[in-house]
Structures are given as C-alpha cells and as structure tokens.
Amino acid sequence: xxxxxxxxxxxxxxxxxxxxxxxxxxxxxxxxxxxxxxxxxxxxxxxxxxxxxxxxxxxxxxxxxxxxxxxxxxxxxxxxxxxxxxxxxxxxxxxxxxxxxxxxxxxxxxxxxxxxxxxxxxxxxxxxxxxxxxxxxxxxxxxxxxxxxxxxxxxxxxxxxxxxxxxxxxxxxxxxxxxxxxxxxxxxxxxxxxxxxxxxxxxxxxxxxxxxxxxxxxxxxxxxxxxxxxxxxxxxxxxxxxxxxxxxxxxxxxxxxxxxxxxxxxx
Amino acid sequence: xxxxxxxxxxxxxxxxxxxxxxxxxxxxxxxxxxxxxxxxxxxxxxxxxxxxxxxxxxxxxxxxxxxxxxxxxxxxxxxxxxxxxxxxxxxxxxxxxxxxxxxxxxxxxxxxxxxxxxxxxxxxxxxxxxxxxxxxxxxxxxxxxxxxxxxxxxxxxxxxxxxxxxxxxxxxxxxxxxxxxxxxxxxxxxxxxxxxxxxxxxxxxxxxxxxxxxxxxxxxxxxxxxxxxxxxxxxxxxxxxxxxxxxxxxxxxxxxxxxxxxxxxxx
Numbered sequence: 001x002x003x004x005x006x007x008x009x010x011x012x013x014x015x016x017x018x019x020x021x022x023x024x025x026x027x028x029x030x031x032x033x034x035x036x037x038x039x040x041x042x043x044x045x046x047x048x049x050x051x052x053x054x055x056x057x058x059x060x061x062x063x064x065x066x067x068x069x070x071x072x073x074x075x076x077x078x079x080x081x082x083x084x085x086x087x088x089x090x091x092x093x094x095x096x097x098x099x100x101x102x103x104x105x106x107x108x109x110x111x112x113x114x115x116x117x118x119x120x121x122x123x124x125x126x127x128x129x130x131x132x133x134x135x136x137x138x139x140x141x142x143x144x145x146x147x148x149x150x151x152x153x154x155x156x157x158x159x160x161x162x163x164x165x166x167x168x169x170x171x172x173x174x175x176x177x178x179x180x181x182x183x184x185x186x187x188x189x190x191x192x193x194x195x196x197x198x199x200x201x202x203x204x205x206x207x208x209x210x211x212x213x214x215x216x217x218x219x220x221x222x223x224x225x226x227x228x229x230x231x232x233x234x235x236x237x238x239x240x241x242x243x244x245x246x247x248x249x250x251x252x253x254x255x256x257x258x259x260x261x262x263x264x265x266x267x
Numbered sequence: 268x269x270x271x272x273x274x275x276x277x278x279x280x281x282x283x284x285x286x287x288x289x290x291x292x293x294x295x296x297x298x299x300x301x302x303x304x305x306x307x308x309x310x311x312x313x314x315x316x317x318x319x320x321x322x323x324x325x326x327x328x329x330x331x332x333x334x335x336x337x338x339x340x341x342x343x344x345x346x347x348x349x350x351x352x353x354x355x356x357x358x359x360x361x362x363x364x365x366x367x368x369x370x371x372x373x374x375x376x377x378x379x380x381x382x383x384x385x386x387x388x389x390x391x392x393x394x395x396x397x398x399x400x401x402x403x404x405x406x407x408x409x410x411x412x413x414x415x416x417x418x419x420x421x422x423x424x425x426x427x428x429x430x431x432x433x434x435x436x437x438x439x440x441x442x443x444x445x446x447x448x449x450x451x452x453x454x455x456x457x458x459x460x461x462x463x464x465x466x467x468x469x470x471x472x473x474x475x476x477x478x479x480x481x482x483x484x485x486x487x488x489x490x491x492x493x494x495x496x497x498x499x500x501x502x503x504x505x506x507x508x509x510x511x512x513x514x515x516x517x518x519x520x521x522x523x524x525x526x527x528x529x530x531x532x533x534x
Contacts, residue, residue: 172513199511203518205531208503212511215482236475244466244479246439251470264472 001238002041002158002191002224004073004094005034008060010047019048019056027063035068037229037262041094042068044085045075053078057085065090073120079107092116096226097160100125100142109150120158120193123179129162133178136161140183158193158224159183163217165201166209173199173213177220184221192217193224196234211237219245236263268505269308269425269458269491271340271361272301275327277314286315286323294330302335304496304529308361309335311352312342320345324352332357340387346374359383363493364427367392367409376417387425387460390446396429400445403428407450425460425491426450430484432468433476440466440480444487451488459484460491463501478504485512503530 007030010016018026034042042064046056053076061072071093074085079102082095095112097120098104105121112119121143123129123136130136140159147157161179166172180192199213200206211234214225218241227234239254239262248254258264274297277283285293301309309331313323320343328339338360341352346369349362362379364387365371372388379386388410390396390403397403407426414424428446433439447459466480467473478501481492485508494501506521506529515521525531 166510167518170513170516172511172515174513204522204525205503208500208530209507209511209521211478212482212504212507215479216486216508216511219483219486233475236472237479240476240479241483243433244439244476244483246437246441248439249437251434254476255471258471263475 003039004041004226005039005229006043009045028067031064031068035070039229041073042070043073043075053081054084058088061088079104094118096120105146113150118156122160133175136179154187154190158191160193163199167202180220191224192222196227215241232263270306271308271493272306272496273310276312295334298331302337306496308340309337310340310342320348321351325355328355346371361385363387372413380417385423389427400442403446421454421457425458427460430466433466434469447487458491459489463494482508499530
C-alpha cells in the first residue's frame, strides 16, 4: 500500500497555528513521525490565503526536507501553486491533484511530462462529481487521453474515484467499488487512491466505517491512500488486509510492522 | 448479519469454572448480555466429560431460557449429545454442527427434517479439511445431497467453509473467499457462517486481522458468524460493512445499533 501522509495540512487547526506562528519544530516533528511510520509521500498543503501560499509551501517543504528524505506530495487546489511548489522539492514527488476541472491538467501534465513526478487525478470535471460509474469512467477516459498526449505512463498516476458519504447513499459504496475494478482492469499498473475518511461523514464512530471501507476498496484494487499514518488501527487494518488478500506471504510484513510499533498497543 | 453468540462455552476458563461451581447467575448474565447485543442464537457448549455432557447441556439451556427468548445453538462435537439437547429447547434453534465426518449428518438431519431447526455444517469429512476450493465444494455437494434427501431447505443451513490460519498461508484467504462465493452462487438462500477468529491464530493483534477478514468474507457473501457479540469493535465493523455493502439504506441500522450502545465508546 502506498501511503500518503496527510498530517501537514493547514486546514488542521494545530497546523494552521504552527504556520501562523512559524513553529518550525512542530512541522518537522510531523514530518519525522510520518516518515517513521513508513509513508511513501508526505503531503504538504498550506491552506492559507493565496497571496502567501507559494511562500508558505516553500517554508513547509524546506522544513520537511530538513528532516527526511521522504518525497513530498505538493497539495493545493491551485495548479499554479503546485507548479511553483514542485521547484522547491529535492526529488520527484506527487502532485495532489489534477482533474478535468478548468485547465489544471494542462498546467501540470506538461511540467511533469519528462520527469519522474507522480500525480493524483480526481474523477471530476467542471460539472462536479459524476453520480454514475459510467460517467466517472468518461471522466477517467478524458484524463487518460491527456496522459497519453503528454506521454505520462499510467504507473505514475494515482486515480481518486472520489468516495462520497455513505449516510446519504442508497446502495453503499457499489459505484466506487465498480469504478476501482474497472480502472484496474483497463490499466493494471495504474494506482487507485482516495481519502480514507470522506465515506464516514456525518456518521458516529467514523473510524470503524473508514476501516471497513478501506478493506473493501483494497479488495477492489485500491493500492494508495491519503491518510493519517499515525492512526494505528487503520495502519494495522491495511497490513492485515494485504496479508488476507495474499499480498504478504506468511504475514511477514504484518508481523514486521507490528514489531516496528506501527500498529498494536502503544509500547 | 446472523450473529451466533459464542460466550457460553465450557472451553472458556471462566465458563468452565461457573459450570463446575454451578454458578447459575454467571451463565444467566452471559445469556442476557448476548441477547441485549442482538444475537440471533445463543450458543451453548458444555465442553465437559461426556458422562455428564447431556446433563450439563440441560442445566445450561434451562438457565438461558429462564432469562431470554433468544433461540439456542446446541453445540457439541457429539451428534448424539446435540440430538438430546434439542429436546431441552423451548423453540427451534440451531444445531452446531454436522459435517461429512462419521454419521453426524445421518443422526441430525432425520431429527430436524420436519422441524424449523437450522443447522451449521462444516466443509470437512473423515479425511479432514480439504485444502483446495474444488475439494471443499465436493464436500459441500455431499452435504447438499443429504439435505435434499431429508428435505431440508438450503435456507435452514449455515455452511462453515472452515477458515484456516493466515500465518501459514501463501495466498491469503482466497480459497475460502472463492468457496463462499461459489456456495452463494449455487444456493442464494443458504447461509454461510464461520468463526471470526480462527484466521488470526498465532498472529499479533488478532482482533485487527479478524475484523478485516469478516469484512472480506461478508463481501464474498458470508451472512452468519460465530463470535463474541460483546466485542464492540467487531460489532461496529459488521454494521459498518452492511452499510457499505448497500444492505442498510441511509445507515439506519448502523446508527440505531450505535444509539443502542452495541458499539462505539462505552457510555
């Protein structure tokens, strides 16, 4: 499982405070903790006024790179800000994210075309999030057409099918599961990602719903996730699911992660 | 989900002590707690010397029936003991269990043939637990032949495909998932059951593996489970999975179970 650590995000109040107060140690500690938990990328999202967003991204990225070699996921709703933030990174990371909204994909894909940067792509366009599996696959086809145009291999893409909240759903997560399966069937080397927590919006004991969802999504082919890697229960659930799905012979990875203290009772 | 509450079992040390000391209140309390958690059946297994097994079963069943109307699952490795225990029950319950071992099925099926009793059936025979999905389906076919012979409708059967421990597995739970899917494809009204905890034998943090397994098994078609209904995390995981699988419109059952205190933080 490719884990994108979500903790350095200015929409989290404690991070917003650290950004406002220039508390470098707070940010560096979040980077170190997530790196130790084995994330593949450390997401960096400033969530500040756009006049200071690029500068804030640089400050955050520099801090992360001071304490870890883990690649950065540059995260902004603005493709322009992502394009600037890429320049601050010491090594290729992940752009989070493009979609078929506006000109995002035409800003980002040319920049990363001849690099090793990866890119998250959301299955939505200027009309919003399509409701049916068929419509989402149309958006997916549009993204893959652009990827081909810019010669970006499917293995560099993390497709986010956009999980919607379960509490207003009549048929559960069937649409997103069908979309995941179809995407992996069409492009076996592509990654399918998602935020683990959107599904449980407005429900009690959200973490249980999130965990069960991740198991079902992994079973369908999801192999990348945007989450808090310090959430020990979810990390354990991911390792357990990989073992149950036959991706971890004799449970060696599961047992190893437990021994490293990534999940299980705090020692 | 059909939950078979497993807490009244003489192989559990505290229950063995209560049986030895004739501690009726201890047994009655276990019955009340499991009934309140919404189980469909309360399993009763004496696990005592066979010379006193029938008498002990009667004592246990009488106690359960004093405090709850929940049907009993009569549980013994001896088909003869199950046949006797059926007589002590006020209403039809579940026989736990038969298989193609010895004459078990020929003892039990005639007794329950013209009743509303249900029956758990394990996919093993005198040669043990078959290793491949194909061989298990052969045992299943043998059980269904007997069911037809005694006119027992598939909807009265809970087939246990016998989950083996993950730690010695090279390909995870694929065999059991394939068996579950095939059974439900052949007989859509049949129940598929299992003990939730065998899969995690010899692994650390077993409850995480058990939870992830139940999600995957439910996704494949498992709709019955033998478990501790006071395990709040597992109960929450089952309600969440039913909602995610589209079996709980607008999450009403999930929210209701939370409000009844079946899962979530202890109040």
